[in-house]
Amino acid sequence: MKLLIVEDEEDLAMGLKRGLRKNGYEVEWIGEGRDGLALALAEDYGCVLLDLNLPGLDGLDLLRRLRAEKPQQKVLILSARGSVGDKVKGLDLGADDYLVKPFHFEELLARIRNLTGRRFIRQDVVVCRGSLRIDTGSHQVYVRDQRLKLTAKETQILETLALHEGKRLSAETIISQVWGEDEDLFSNAFKVHLSSLRRKLAAASGEDWIECQRGLGYCLKENPDEKA
Template sequence: MRILLVEDDVMMGNSLQKGLGANGHAVDWLQDGSLVEGAVQSNTFDMLLLDLSLPGSDGLDILRSLRAARKRLPIIVITARADVKDRIAGLNLGADDYLAKPFSFEELEARIRAVERRISGFAETIVRFGPLNCNTATREVEFLGEKINLSSREYQILSALLSRPGAIVSKAQLTEKIYDWDSEIDSNALEVHIHRLRQKLSTKFIRTVRGLGYQLVDEPLQK
């Protein structure tokens, strides 16, 4: 999942970026509220983690503007404003969840997964496609009944493909989902990761559609 983190506190921003990155997310971090709408316009994010007390533009104003523009981007407010009236204001303006500081990192991750499931239509933490089961809470993957150990990047690619099961996902779309602004991307990096993922699953489970991208295949398969 590619996440836009908007947080002006340097210590918290660093901590969240590192923690979320270690859990397999691509995280871009902004500290100025005035930069948010431009970033959302020019990039494809899966979720926005939005502080409210920001330089440049207040978080509630950002939320109001994004929803007025009919942006369907899932938004979790993370803020020290814990009053009921602030929570109500954030939720009424279109936030998908509201988390008051201080909070545990584990709770934030759980709320991210819950919002992701709700938006994608998956009620359970287990996502199934053909012979593959993926536990989005524990990041455990089973293929043909066998547990598979994936690297963080391999899991990101699989998760991106599972978000659109059976559909063709372009190389550009995959790249945008798994790499943040600070990543150095080799020209064939994505192909290398997909090759390794195929070796761990099945060469036929991830199909290359020439000139278009990649898709998961729900057909009888064997390793």
């Protein structure tokens, strides 16, 4: 998912950029209001992280113009203006959320997930691939109508892959959806859960459902048992 940071404090912006990239996001940064508006209108972003005290064009003016032309764009205000009046004004102009500086990075991640992440892993849909059926509403997985016993993390990994049909996901992207900000889980927990998930799917169906291509990421195969 691509995020845009519109923030004139370079040190803060660079810190956010590094942290968000570690959590699987693609991030662009701009430090000036007019350029930020132009970029937000020209590109598609999962969320715009918007400061209010910007050179060139104030953040509230940027928000007003962005809302007029791109009403569906998710916007999270990040500002040192912390009064109730400032928050109300920002939200009334169309911001989806408002976070006061200074803030904890973990809270920022949670706010971004709340605005953008639900559509990836919290849809009450059923994904069917041959003998494999994934019910994302009840969080149950079936192979040939037999329920497969998976851990919560294994189920979330499988749902994330299933709901990104036709796309390869990096390990960072999957981790950001399943574990969020817990970066320490990157090297071990993801690999352990993924390996266990693949073993369970193979034992139940006789097929390896998850494809991994180095440098490109992971995807759920279309229907490996039909191709065998």
